[in-house]
Amino acid sequence: MSKRTMILSAGSSQLRKRAAIVTATLGATALLGAGAAVAADGTPGNAVAPKTVAASVQAQAQAQAKAAEQAKQAAAQAKQAAAKKAASWIDPVQTYKLSAGFGLGGSHWSHKHSGQDFAVPLGTNVMAAHTGVVVKAGGNGAGDGPAYGNAIVIKHSDGKFSQYAHLSRIDVHVGQTVTTGQHIALSGNTGNSTGPHLHFEIRNTPNYGSAVNPVDFLHSVGVKV
Template sequence: MSKRVTSRKSLTSLVRTRAVVLAAGLGASVVLGAGVATAAETGVSSAPVSTANAVQTQAAAQAKAAAAKKAAATKTAVAKKAAAKKKAASWVDPVAKYSLSASFNQAGGMWAHKHSGQDFAVPTGTNVVATHAGTVVKAGPNGAGDGPAYGNAVVIKHPNGKYSQYAHLSRVDVRVGQTVSTGQHIALSGNTGNSSGPHLHFEIRTTPNYGSAVNPVAFLNSLGVKV
């Protein structure tokens, strides 16, 4: 009798133990399965989100770079326009490298009256440029109409009503009626006319003709051109 009871108890205990183990196994499986499912779900959803974020970040960076490039291009264009405008409004020396020789109002036997301009001592063939934008009103030999003493000459009318004259030229490269810009090549220096040596005779006038000259150095200095 006691053996049967023991056997039954043992059997019941064994059954209970197996049930607990089985339940525990099933629970672990459920938990593990849920974890795997969650991991799988996270993997599927997170990958597209990360890619989308990367694409958006790249697009934003490209847009920012494009905007910066456009701003830089605009700034450069504005700067070039301002520089061109400043150049158009400015005055320059008629020759780049020179030594000053005979000055305005200087007395001497070379002139019937006092010297009417400023002489820039330069070698024959030196590039001569328009000191300011304007229109050519005189060009050619015989002082372009002002007399043989000037040799080959050019006279340019400027928007402010003043005229610039360039004389003793070896070659004239502009024609009457031609529009020129500030610093544009107009001729080559020389030793033509009543000249003691190669140089450029330069005048600023109030009319296109001889006899209306003003001090060209003082005039250029007043406009910021240091002669």
């Protein structure tokens, strides 16, 4: 072997060694990079493991299901409350003082007083005491006589009738369905009245002469008058 050949062979050997070192270095770098990638995907380090991600998704799904169930329950409760309100009785006016009571005698009435008077200012909101259908509405006591002034009579599903008299304005009509608490009129001083108030009756029929004590009746259905 010539001297030149030996030099070339030695040079090739050195190049192969350097190439091997470079290859090994690149491999190590690649391995380190792969390790970093794995760490980012959820192995030890600051990343989240696949099992942890799955648990988080499941927890979110459970929270959403719970929220949906709570919303469903809230809607059901609201529906029950609305149904309960529709089935309940209330006072026909909100703020009042009781004045002339049922069965009271005196010169103001040709017969004993047939209802309960609620002393309120002129123009007070008058509400339906219970859900029902308007069967009378108008002047002349809605057919019961001029002493009542402007009046309304509502028929209820339990067979009772409520009457509202001495009104200054009527805001419903015969045949109209009204709900508990719905505005139906404004209080007044029409008919045989000595001052602004609402005359309120509970009747067994739509007509005069069938009234019962309205305060006793309201008490019996849970209304504190």
